[in-house]
Amino acid sequence: MAQTSRAKPEKMARLDADAWMAAAFDALAQGGIDAVRVEPLAKALDITKGSFYWHFADRRALLEAMLGAWTEGRIAAIREQAMTRGAPEMVLGDLADLYTRHANLRGLTIELAIRSLARTDDAAARAVRRVDRERLRHVGALFGALGWPAAQAQERAILFYSYLFGQSLLDPKAVPAAARDEAIRALIAAP
Amino acid sequence: MAQTSRAKPEKMARLDADAWMAAAFDALAQGGIDAVRVEPLAKALDITKGSFYWHFADRRALLEAMLGAWTEGRIAAIREQAMTRGAPEMVLGDLADLYTRHANLRGLTIELAIRSLARTDDAAARAVRRVDRERLRHVGALFGALGWPAAQAQERAILFYSYLFGQSLLDPKAVPAAARDEAIRALIAAP
DNA sequence: ACCTGAACACCGTTCAAGT
DNA sequence: ACCTGAACACCGTTCAAGT
Numbered sequence: 001m002a003q004t005s006r007a008k009p010e011k012m013a014r015l016d017a018d019a020w021m022a023a024a025f026d027a028l029a030q031g032g033i034d035a036v037r038v039e040p041l042a043k044a045l046d047i048t049k050g051s052f053y054w055h056f057a058d059r060r061a062l063l064e065a066m067l068g069a070w071t072e073g074r075i076a077a078i079r080e081q082a083m084t085r086g087a088p089e090m091v092l093g094d095l096a097d098l099y100t101r102h103a104n105l106r107g108l109t110i111e112l113a114i115r116s117l118a119r120t121d122d123a124a125a126r127a128v129r130r131v132d133r134e135r136l137r138h139v140g141a142l143f144g145a146l147g148w149p150a151a152q153a154q155e156r157a158i159l160f161y162s163y164l165f166g167q168s169l170l171d172p173k174a175v176p177a178a179a180r181d182e183a184i185r186a187l188i189a190a191p
Numbered sequence: 192m193a194q195t196s197r198a199k200p201e202k203m204a205r206l207d208a209d210a211w212m213a214a215a216f217d218a219l220a221q222g223g224i225d226a227v228r229v230e231p232l233a234k235a236l237d238i239t240k241g242s243f244y245w246h247f248a249d250r251r252a253l254l255e256a257m258l259g260a261w262t263e264g265r266i267a268a269i270r271e272q273a274m275t276r277g278a279p280e281m282v283l284g285d286l287a288d289l290y291t292r293h294a295n296l297r298g299l300t301i302e303l304a305i306r307s308l309a310r311t312d313d314a315a316a317r318a319v320r321r322v323d324r325e326r327l328r329h330v331g332a333l334f335g336a337l338g339w340p341a342a343q344a345q346e347r348a349i350l351f352y353s354y355l356f357g358q359s360l361l362d363p364k365a366v367p368a369a370a371r372d373e374a375i376r377a378l379i380a381a382p
Numbered sequence: 383a384c385c386t387g388a389a390c391a392c393c394g395t396t397c398a399a400g401t
Numbered sequence: 402a403c404c405t406g407a408a409c410a411c412c413g414t415t416c417a418a419g420t
Binding site: 030031032033034035109112113115116117119120121125128129132133136154155158159161162163164165166167169170171173174175179180182183 | 221222223224225226300303304306307308310311312316319320323324327345346349350352353354355356357358360361362364365366370371373374
């Protein structure tokens with residue numbers, strides 16, 4: 001995926017669009033959307049900012065390329081998940097871990113920054129819509145496999161993602177691990 | 192509260208810090224944190240940007256004043272809520288409405304922008320922490336009054352806010368009103 | 383095919399001077 | 402007590418010229 005972490009690159013004579021995107025995702029994860037700016041990125045890549053405009057029309061085009069890469073990465077990830085043939089409780093538990101364990105802090109931060117953007121930016125809103133549709137369909141199917149009738153399975157899928165995102169918006173100190181695990185256990189429980 | 196909506200002010204000879212803050216909250220609600228910038232605000236207020244620096248040391252000071260105003264406003268609101276002597280189900284239902292009905296779209300957007308900032312900004316993280324502590328205490332007490340033992344009442348309070356915030360991060364089209372109402376009903380149900 | 387360097391516009395910041 | 406206007410630095414954007 002495009003937002004894989006990487007060490008600050010040593011000076012390279014030539015870059016491609018992916019190198020700019022990787023640096024941009026780094027900046028997004030570390031400083032929010034406000035940190036995704038051409039000149040700071042050029043400085044981080046040790047190249048002139050003028051060269052940015054060979055790869056992208058402007059800052060807006062970079063943002064849209066990032067949204068595209070993020071959308072495709074998330075959809076590919078959920079489809080891969082859908083392939084795994086584990087017990088639905090296990091798959092759901094793994095998904096919950098993705099949003100609550102530290103291992104994916106970077107991915108979570110990027111996702112929340114994009115969802116925040118989506119409140120005022122149409123392209124970001126479209127990206128979120130596509131990802132949500134795919135995820136809710138997949139997770140809804142998992143709850144169906146757990147034994148919930150279709151309508152409740154969809155409600156549970158919404159509840160599941162709502163809880164995971166919402167929890168990550170609260171002050172971490174306000175959410176004891178035990179309360180979080182108990183909530184997830186209850187969400188995943190078979191009917 | 193500082194973030195009350197107001198019509199674009201006609202040209203006034205003199206402004207105070209509150210006028211700048213009001214314009215800043217307008218910008219925050221409409222364009223996100225990236226839109227809270229000195230020169231655009233000056234343009235909206237029809238005044239020179241130089242005058243901004245009479246009221247605030249710099250853009251950062253404006254952001255921190257906004258965080259302070261937001262924190263105080265939210266804490267005052269929750270304390271006022273705590274005074275109302277209605278049935279806990281009713282009070283919780285009203286709170287849920289605040290985060291899901293359109294009437295408070297502006298307040299919700301501002302809150303989500305601040306929570307997004309809090310992921311990369313310490314002052315914003317502190318503001319969120321103070322507000323969360325106050326709200327979770329209040330809502331935890333309401334669940335206690337509903338009949339939940341203290342530990343579960345706290346878990347429910349966390350679940351309650353997590354769901355409300357999380358739901359507002361999903362694509363609105365993905366969350367049918369019926370699913371949302373059903374989830375809130377289940378959250379508020381007595382044990 | 384990709385980058386540099388210089389130019390210009392825009393916005394954050396400072397400050398002396400105005401009222 | 403609050404604002405203007407000019408100055409300067411920083412960053413987005415353009416583009417002719419380099420490799």
